[in-house]
Amino acid sequence: MSKPAKPAAPAAPAEGAAPPKSKKMLFIIIGIVVLAIAGGAGWYFTKGHAPEGEHAEEVKAEPVHEPKYVMLGENFTVNLLHEDGDQYLQAGITLKILDPSLEEKIKARMPEIKSKLLFLLSNKYPSELQTAAGKQKLVSDIIAETDYVLGLGPAPVHTPPVADAHATAPAADAHAAPPAADAHAAPAASGHAAPAVDPHAAPPASAVAASGVAAPLPHKTTGIVDVLFTAFIIQ
Numbered sequence: 339m340s341k342p343a344k345p346a347a348p349a350a351p352a353e354g355a356a357p358p359k360s361k362k363m364l365f366i367i368i369g370i371v372v373l374a375i376a377g378g379a380g381w382y383f384t385k386g387h388a389p390e391g392e393h394a395e396e397v398k399a400e401p402v403h404e405p406k407y408v409m410l411g412e413n414f415t416v417n418l419l420h421e422d423g424d425q426y427l428q429a430g431i432t433l434k435i436l437d438p439s440l441e442e443k444i445k446a447r448m449p450e451i452k453s454k455l456l457f458l459l460s461n462k463y464p465s466e467l468q469t470a471a472g473k474q475k476l477v478s479d480i481i482a483e484t485d486y487v488l489g490l491g492p493a494p495v496h497t498p499p500v501a502d503a504h505a506t507a508p509a510a511d512a513h514a515a516p517p518a519a520d521a522h523a524a525p526a527a528s529g530h531a532a533p534a535v536d537p538h539a540a541p542p543a544s545a546v547a548a549s550g551v552a553a554p555l556p557h558k559t560t561g562i563v564d565v566l567f568t569a570f571i572i573q
Contacts, residue, residue: 403436403437403438405434405435405436405563406434406435406436406438406441407432407433407434407435407566408432408433408435408440408441408444408445409430409431409432409568410431410432410433410448410451410452410455411448411452412430413428413429413430413568413569414427414428414429414430414431414452414455414456414459415427415428416456416459416460417460418459418460418462418463418464418467418572419460419461419462419463419464419499421463421464421465422464425464425572425573426572426573427459427462427464427467427570427571427572428569428570428571428573429459429567429569429570429571430567430568430569430570431455431480431565431566431567431568432565432566432567432568433484433562433564433565433566434562434563434564434565434566435561435562435563436559436560436563437560437561440488440561440562443488444484444488447487447488450487451483451484451487454483454484454486454487455480455483455484458476458479458480458483459476461496461499462476462499463499464572466499467570467572468572473567473570477564477565479494480562480565481558481561481562481563481564481565482494484561484562485561485562488561488562490560490561490562491561
């Protein structure tokens with residue numbers, strides 16, 4: 339009786355071929371790398387440009403408040419400085435602000451603001467307030483006074499009031515003797531040159547008001563930004 343045949347031995351793997359487990363692990367690693375690259379690309383396209391979308395709200399400028407107007411009660415009535423006769427001014431004054439929180443502060447200090455403005459108005463000549471430049475100077479003075487009361491500006495510098503030269507200048511006396519020469523005055527041909535005048539320097543406020551030419555008001559974004567007259571009558 340013949341013996342059963344022995345099963346054939348498995349063929350030995352070829353030299354240099356990778357074992358099957360190593361191939362499987364290689365495919366797994368490649369898959370992980372591909373998934374990581376795809377995930378990174380997806381994040382870049384969805385989140386990388388966020389400042390143009392959802393994060394853009396964080397870099398928006400602060401909202402600009404609408405201007406508010408605060409009336410200073412009834413019209414101011416004051417006697418003006420004497421010029422051609424007794425004259426008085428009736429003026430309705432409204433303050434323009436951009437910061438809404440200032441409204442309550444103005445109302446809380448209304449008595450002091452009114453007192454300062456009464457003194458300011460009563461220290462004006464009628465002719466000083468009849469030109470556009472004079473009214474603009476008055477606006478600047480009111481802003482300075484109110485900002486100071488509210489603690490938003492320095493103490494205002496008061497310039498002497500400017501009267502109408504034609505209203506106050508005395509008539510020339512034809513028989514009057516010419517004024518005597520000042521012995522201490524420097525001669526005309528002096529060796530010392532007169533100080534140079536800066537052509538770009540702004541003229542003093544009193545000169546601007548007397549000239550009748552309205553000067554532009556400085557642009558303000560804090561405190562009192564403008565003054566509006568709801569009434570302005572000189573009688």
